Amino acid sequence: MCCKLSSILQLLKGQSDFEKYLEKEGIKHILCRYKHPQTNGKIEKWFDTYERHRKRFKTFEEFVKWYNEVRVHESLDLETPERVFWLKLQEHIFEKAVKLFGW
Numbered sequence: 001m002c003c004k005l006s007s008i009l010q011l012l013k014g015q016s017d018f019e020k021y022l023e024k025e026g027i028k029h030i031l032c033r034y035k036h037p038q039t040n041g042k043i044e045k046w047f048d049t050y051e052r053h054r055k056r057f058k059t060f061e062e063f064v065k066w067y068n069e070v071r072v073h074e075s076l077d078l079e080t081p082e083r084v085f086w087l088k089l090q091e092h093i094f095e096k097a098v099k100l101f102g103w
Helices: 006-013 018-023 035-054 060-070 082-103
Strands: 002-005 030-032
Touching: 018 030, 035 060, 060 082
Parallel strands: 002 030
Antiparallel strands: none
């Protein structure tokens, strides 16, 4: 399942063609918290990065691979999103094992 992040204000107008499309495709629509600019800023930063770098890549998939697996992010202490994901997953699995087995 894919997700879409957008502003809650978009939904105040009723279900648009966009929402109908998401529903048809089985895509979960995730709303930004009201008056929470940090969340909206994350997606705006992503689009800014995409606009600045997309011409360097032949396909959208190549850009996403670079963004997630090669490019380090300041907000992640100069790690890649992929590395942070795996590190957090390992921590989560370890915490669950500790609770399960009482280590």
